Amino acid sequence: MANGNGNEKEITIYDIAKRLKISPATVSRALQDHPRISAKTKKKIFDLADEVGYRRNHFAGNLRAQKTQTIGVIVPRLNSHFMSSVIAGIELTVNEHGYSLLISQSSESVLKEADSAEAMFNSRVDGLMASLAYDTSTLDHFDKFFRKKTPVIFFDRVMPNKNATSILIDNYRAAYDATKHLIEQGCKKILHITAPQMQNVYRDRLAGYKSALEEAKLKFREDHVIITNLSQEAGYEQAARILKMKSLPDGIFVANDSCAIGCMMGLMEKGIRIPEQVAFVGFNNDPVSTVIDPKLTTIAYSGFEMGEVAGRLLVNHLNGTLPINNTTTIVLRSDLIVRQSSMKNQG
Amino acid sequence: MANGNGNEKEITIYDIAKRLKISPATVSRALQDHPRISAKTKKKIFDLADEVGYRRNHFAGNLRAQKTQTIGVIVPRLNSHFMSSVIAGIELTVNEHGYSLLISQSSESVLKEADSAEAMFNSRVDGLMASLAYDTSTLDHFDKFFRKKTPVIFFDRVMPNKNATSILIDNYRAAYDATKHLIEQGCKKILHITAPQMQNVYRDRLAGYKSALEEAKLKFREDHVIITNLSQEAGYEQAARILKMKSLPDGIFVANDSCAIGCMMGLMEKGIRIPEQVAFVGFNNDPVSTVIDPKLTTIAYSGFEMGEVAGRLLVNHLNGTLPINNTTTIVLRSDLIVRQSSMKNQG
DNA sequence: AGAAATTGCGCAATCGGTTGCATCTTTCGG
DNA sequence: CCGAAAGATGCAACCGATTGCGCAATTTCT
CATH class of the missing domain: 3.40.50.2300 (Response regulator)
Incomplete structure (x- = not known):
């Protein structure tokens, strides 16, 4: 198995195509379960892919699709029970849909919040979730996202804004x-x-x-x-x-x-x-x-649930399942x- | 500025090259401060890049470099004070060096831990940090990483292993x-x-x-x-x-x-x-x-510090600053x- | 001055997956 | 048995940054 240096070469759709004497395009489509590829071909491809341990290269796909499959999360602080619960909820939900999390904390400072937002913007996250710092009084530092129509969801500590959705309790x-x-x-x-x-x-x-x-x-x-x-x-x-x-x-x-x-x-x-x-x-x-x-x-009130809701909402939005409705405010239960x-x- | 639909086009090194009537290769090299590009050319390029708000596309670079600039972190649970402190420490350190975090929790189950490891492996993280679940008794589920020579660091809850570095207290x-x-x-x-x-x-x-x-x-x-x-x-x-x-x-x-x-x-x-x-x-x-x-x-003992140390170690390793020494165990102070x-x- | 070394930059291939359009094959009605 | 529609697959361009190699221009050395 191992080839001496321990670095087994990554196999690509080109390798599979060569082995099966078909085109990479067909392999790509088969792997996506494209209807125009026959069941027989698909099976051959799936079987071989399985056998050789094919792993899709996200970067190639993302480069092509112009998506990062990454969601940014900015919280006031990570080490609070509530916030870590929210993050656990978000992580669980979005991971199921193939998204990764880029997490950052503002330490209750609007300056660091703006820095983080900038960093996230430069990382081209597909969506952003944030809970605002104590001293955040405007959403100017999120303008870039709004202009680029990148979805933004605020949770718990929110600020009414026509460009973003809010999730909170009453x-x-x-x-x-x-x-x-x-x-x-x-x-x-x-x-x-x-x-x-x-x-x-x-x-x-x-x-x-x-x-x-x-x-x-x-x-x-x-x-x-x-x-x-x-x-x-x-x-x-x-x-x-x-x-x-x-x-x-x-x-x-x-x-x-x-x-x-x-x-x-x-x-x-x-x-x-x-x-x-x-x-x-x-x-x-x-x-x-x-x-x-x-x-x-x-x-x-459950941070975990708030995270799940936020995650689900954003994922649906990104997948186009849920039509965009920026004026939405979601109110969760509290007791x-x-x-x-x-x-x-x-x- | 805005072009009507609000989606301003991302500008690339090709756009810059065209505007400056030079080749994209020169732009790329200038942006990396390559010594073979003259100071004058560099300045022109930097200025224009700045002006038009150029953002490097990580995906293209990562695809080319075959690196993900992502580090995986698996912890038993996110919502513990200690663990969230560790994560805060890791985040701060690796972010400074351009790495992102992929975070996941095992919920103290070796099965979920293995699942997470698999997911991280498939995401091709450049390195992995993990703190083991209660019932983890072997490191078999990390074998893939070892074989591929992907660096793995265990912290706090570790297991002696010749393929990985451990960070813990006495x-x-x-x-x-x-x-x-x-x-x-x-x-x-x-x-x-x-x-x-x-x-x-x-x-x-x-x-x-x-x-x-x-x-x-x-x-x-x-x-x-x-x-x-x-x-x-x-x-x-x-x-x-x-x-x-x-x-x-x-x-x-x-x-x-x-x-x-x-x-x-x-x-x-x-x-x-x-x-x-x-x-x-x-x-x-x-x-x-x-x-x-x-x-x-x-x-x-400080979780934050443990996270910082782990982050710094991994980043140095990945940058090649620190030569690999797999047998290392780092012991931190406790009082x-x-x-x-x-x-x-x-x- | 002429050769050699250095500097500055461009060409073109590469990373791996995706997709519009073209091409070829099969099927089926008439 | 013919032509059209449907079905299956391939071609090639593309996403954006990187880099080995080559070529030209400039500087340095003898």
């Missing part, structure tokens, strides 16, 4: 439910810890929070909204600030779990009892939400999961 | 240190919770554990070693089993943090005090290790981080 509703839940537990002074209001997810969550307050005739106060970077450390720091308030809040709705947990830890260290004194609701259902004691009430951190009643 | 030493630390805290009956002994990491950790016991003249007992899948749930379940033992252990060394945490939670629910009754040491320094109360003592979960003394 953040307004989820935040409304979370806040309402706190109110039902008897909370009267509810804080909201969130990120800069550049991104839809945080704006919508704030709006949902407000709306639930209003409905319960609780007054919304600007100084009950705390803007942070939502890291666990930030949550911890905010705890100190909260402790200095003249009157402690009795409920806090945080826009993600790790920040919520940091804050809880900060408060508990100072002897605050949760949920008795302060009830907590987070967002994301991160695995840590069940490690903290008391376990954290949160909004659950409030009640745990001890907010259960003031049946404590 | 698991023996780390486990020894962890166990010794427990002994120094006064533990006499120390359990070890780990995974099936197929993988080096778990075998070495067990050996380190044994060795520390021996050194302290503590007898090693088979029934003090518990084999699980190291999930958080598994840890929780084992807690129940441990509670049924005639005498409780006073220390537990667990081969990863999430399992340790599951076990701690199981014990604490039943009123066991940690570390007073049972001290804990985990492995990996996962973010959850600082969320659990008491915070978990653990072995820290014991002491936190409350094991501090019996200054509690």
